[in-house]
Amino acid sequence: xxxxxxxxxxxxxxxxxxxxxxxxxxxxxxxxxxxxxxxxxxxxxxxxxxxxxxxxxxxxxxxxxxxxxxxxxxxxxxxxxxxxxxxxxxxxxxxxxxxxxxxxxxxxxxxxxxxxxxxxxxxxxxxxxxxxxxxxxxxxxxxxxxxxxxxxxxxxxxxxxxxxxxxxxxxxxxxxxxxxxxxxxxxxxxxxxxxxxxxxxxxxxxxxxxxxxxxxxxxxxxxxxxxxxxxxxxxxxxxxxx
Amino acid sequence: xxxxxxxxxxxxxxxxxxxxxxxxxxxxxxxxxxxxxxxxxxxxxxxxxxxxxxxxxxxxxxxxxxxxxxxxxxxxxxxxxxxxxxxxxxxxxxxxxxxxxxxxxxxxxxxxxxxxxxxxxxxxxxxxxxxxxxxxxxxxxxxxxxxxxxxxxxxxxxxxxxxxxxxxxxxxxxxxxxxxxxxxxxxxxxxxxxxxxxxxxxxxxxxxxxxxxxxxxxxxxxxxxxxxxxxxxxxxxxxxxxxxxxxxxxxxxxxxxxxxxxxxxxxxxxxxxxxxxxxxxxxxxxxxx
Numbered sequence: 408x409x410x411x412x413x414x415x416x417x418x419x420x421x422x423x424x425x426x427x428x429x430x431x432x433x434x435x436x437x438x439x440x441x442x443x444x445x446x447x448x449x450x451x452x453x454x455x456x457x458x459x460x461x462x463x464x465x466x467x468x469x470x471x472x473x474x475x476x477x478x479x480x481x482x483x484x485x486x487x488x489x490x491x492x493x494x495x496x497x498x499x500x501x502x503x504x505x506x507x508x509x510x511x512x513x514x515x516x517x518x519x520x521x522x523x524x525x526x527x528x529x530x531x532x533x534x535x536x537x538x539x540x541x542x543x544x545x546x547x548x549x550x551x552x553x554x555x556x557x558x559x560x561x562x563x564x565x566x567x568x569x570x571x572x573x574x575x576x577x578x579x580x581x582x583x584x585x586x587x588x589x590x591x592x593x594x595x596x597x598x599x600x601x602x603x604x605x606x607x608x609x610x611x612x613x614x615x616x617x618x619x620x621x622x623x624x625x626x627x628x629x630x631x632x633x634x635x636x637x638x639x640x641x642x643x644x645x646x647x648x649x
Numbered sequence: 650x651x652x653x654x655x656x657x658x659x660x661x662x663x664x665x666x667x668x669x670x671x672x673x674x675x676x677x678x679x680x681x682x683x684x685x686x687x688x689x690x691x692x693x694x695x696x697x698x699x700x701x702x703x704x705x706x707x708x709x710x711x712x713x714x715x716x717x718x719x720x721x722x723x724x725x726x727x728x729x730x731x732x733x734x735x736x737x738x739x740x741x742x743x744x745x746x747x748x749x750x751x752x753x754x755x756x757x758x759x760x761x762x763x764x765x766x767x768x769x770x771x772x773x774x775x776x777x778x779x780x781x782x783x784x785x786x787x788x789x790x791x792x793x794x795x796x797x798x799x800x801x802x803x804x805x806x807x808x809x810x811x812x813x814x815x816x817x818x819x820x821x822x823x824x825x826x827x828x829x830x831x832x833x834x835x836x837x838x839x840x841x842x843x844x845x846x847x848x849x850x851x852x853x854x855x856x857x858x859x860x861x862x863x864x865x866x867x868x869x870x871x872x873x874x875x876x877x878x879x880x881x882x883x884x885x886x887x888x889x890x891x892x893x894x895x896x897x898x899x900x901x902x903x904x905x906x907x908x909x910x911x912x913x914x915x916x917x918x919x920x921x922x923x924x925x926x927x928x929x930x931x932x933x934x935x936x937x938x
Contacts, residue, residue, distance in 0.1 A: 469846055471938050489938065490850070497848030507843050511659035519654070524849040529654060 417481045418442035419576050419608045420466050426474030427461060435461050436472070437632040443610060445575075448602040450619045451612040453629035459612040460504065460580055462629060466610065467501045467578050468492050480575065497525065500569030500607075502579035506561045508553040508568075514540060514560075515549040518567045525572065532571075539567045543597065558585035562594065570601055577601060579611045583618055591618055657844070658837060658857040668829045669869045672822060672918060676873025677880075679818040680914045684881050684907055686811035691906075693804035700793040702729075704777065706762040709787040715760040718786050722764050725780055731764035766792070819921065826866070826925035830858055834933050845937055855930040862926035863919045870918025874911040881907070 420443040427436040436458045443449055453459050464470045465477055468484065477484045479495050487495070500521075508517045515536055522532045540546055543563040553561055562585060569577055579598070583591035595618055601607045613619060619626055626637040706722060708715045715733055722731040734742075739758045752758075764777075774790040781788045834841060844854050 467846060469938060489935070492938070493848045493850050495848075496846060499848075501846060507839065509657075509840060509843065512655055512657075516654055520657070520843075521847045523654070523657065524844060524847050524853060 417445070418478075419445050419447075419480060420610070421478040422462075422465065422472075422475065423478070424475040425462075425465065425472045425477065427458075427465065427470065427472050434632070436465075438475075439629070439632060439634055440475075441627060441634045443576075443608055445608055446602070446606045448598065448609040448622070448624050449611070450622065450624065450626045451610060451629060452614070452616065452619060452626055455614075457629045458632070459629055462634075463578050463580050463610070463612050466576075467499050468496050497521075497572065498575045500572065500574035500577045502562070502565050502569045502577070502582050504580040504584060506553070506565045508561055508564055510553050513550045513552060514545055514556065514564045517553070517564055518571050520568060521572045536567075536571060539571055540564075543567045544593070559587070559590040562586055562590070563597075566594065566597060570607070573605060574607065576608045576610070579609070581613055581615075582611060583613065583615050588617070591615065592621070595622060656857075658833075658840065658861055661833065661836065664829070664832065664836075665865065668825070669865060671825050672866060672869035672922065673873045673876075675818050675822040675825070676870040676914055676918050677876045678873075679815050679822070680874045680877035680911055681880060682811045682814040682818065683910045683914070684877065686808045686815065687906055687910060689804045689808035689811060693801045693808065696804070697797055697801050700797040702766045702768065704728075704764040704766055704774065704790060704792045706764065706777065706781070707789045707791070708760040708762065709789075710760070712760070714786055715762065717784065718781055718788055719762050721780055721784055721786070722762055722777065725777055727767050727769065727776075729765045729767050731762055734761040734763055819917075822918065823921055823925045826862060826922045827929045830862060830926040830929040831933070833858065833861075834930060841934070842937075845934070851931055851934045854934060855927050858926040858930045859923045863923040865919075866922030867915045867919035870915030873918070874914040877914070878911050 420441070422439060422441050425436055425439045426434055428434040439458075439462065451459050451462065461470070465472055466479075468477075468479065471477075471485070480498060482495065484492065484495065509520070512520070518540060519529070519532060519536050522536070537546070537549065540549055543566060545551075545560060545563055545567070548556065548560060551560075553564070556564065562582060566579070566582065569579070577598070582594055582598075586594065598609050598611065599622070602609045623639050625639050628635045628637055706718060708718045719731060719733050722728055736758060739761055740752045742761075743752060743758070774792040774794075777790045778788070781790070841854055
């Protein structure tokens with residue numbers, strides 16, 4: 408892990424009694440708390456509209472809560488200015504539900520984008536990016552534009568882009584939502600490898616309970632504004648018919 | 650693999666072509682107005698310089714009275730030189746009003762004395778009038794101050810109007826660039842948001858737009874200035890072809906100062922475009938978390 412104020416016991420993400428509402432409408436999130444330890448791999452599940460994506464947006468610092476406190480890597484973000492949030496964002500790799508690949512860039516250029524943001528020269532990362540794209544199975548699609556890629560390929564480019572800077576935390580929103588089961592398994596293996604090889608903390612929001620069961624890891628279930636931790640053993644148990 | 654990376658901000662040909670045309674047209678008008686303003690101010694100065702210290706005395710009477718007046722004027726304090734105008738010179742002065750076909754020999758012409766006064770104002774029209782009056786000479790002394798001040802004021806007003814036009818065109822250009830930046834920002838919000846969430850600082854994102862609009866401003870400004878140069882040169886050509894004087898209108902010339910105006914225009918357009926883009930982007934980004 409890079410420079411960090413994080414101690415070994417300190418959570419990577421800590422949400423304390425988070426509330427979020429848009430105007431006078433009902434709260435999207437109310438009094439939600441959770442913590443993720445460094446090096447953990449966690450799934451976030453819950454019914455549609457429960458606020459999973461909103462919770463993720465809070466975690467990758469796209470939103471500020473209207474109540475409560477968000478701490479990332481041991482830093483209370485409520486005390487940070489806009490300018491000071493940028494260095495924290497660089498430690499987070501995000502796999503967006505809708506990919507958010509830039510249409511005018513090739514797969515290679517999309518993956519290299521965070522490195523360009525960091526001001527690195529292409530010579531220094533060219534081989535790394537090519538290796539990474541080979542690792543996600545796209546070594547032969549370096550120059551392909553997103554419009555010519557399948558859903559699974561786009562997803563893998565998005566994952567490669569999220570991990571290219573070796574972030575401390577990876578947040579993925581429905582990463583298997585657009586791919587078949589086989590590709591879903593491949594993507595799950597990618598996340599596991601990242602988690603185990605680089606000790607990267609991984610948080611994945613998903614509806615895909617089959618993938619969650621295969622992962623055999625802890626699950627956070629978000630429903631009715633509450634987050635409940637479900638142990639891996641209970642998740643892995645086969646469902647009983649109602 | 651392509652040798653260089655594609656720009657993070659893609660080109661938007663249709664929008665940028667329209668913007669290029671508008672900035673180019675504004676630069677053309679601004680550069681032309683700048684040339685007119687400079688020309689008007691320099692014409693005002695030139696006229697003032699020409700008549701400053703020049704005094705014309707019209708003597709009512711015969712040649713003897715004129716000779717006496719000339720002697721008095723020559724010895725008056727503050728006068729550097731003085732001479733009586735020949736009839737031919739007087740006819741030359743009247744030619745624009747009476748035509749080139751010749752002035753009848755029996756037409757009585759005023760007796761004129763042209764004097765040059767030293768700087769400092771020792772020889773004013775009042776003093777010279779007093780000297781001539783004391784010698785019982787009937788003469789009108791004109792140091793051209795009133796006329797030259799009127800003309801100078803008129804040309805300076807023309808120059809000021811041209812400068813105001815430059816200012817208004819500049820402000821319009823800034824507003825157009827700001828509007829275009831905002832439109833590009835809205836159209837490319839996906840890129841801006843992605844860069845923002847990837848940890849790009851505001852300066853990095855604004856820099857993409859600044860570079861884009863700097864280049865656009867410089868290129869459009871250069872073309873506008875070139876067209877303005879062409880237009881000015883064409884006007885000069887037409888005037889010279891016709892061998893005409895444009896009397897009270899400022900006369901265009903293509904001097905070093907004009908070259909400076911034309912040369913600076915693209916830089917000003919580029920920098921102004923860049924700053925307008927920067928302010929617009931930074932303001933929009935401040936709305937994001």
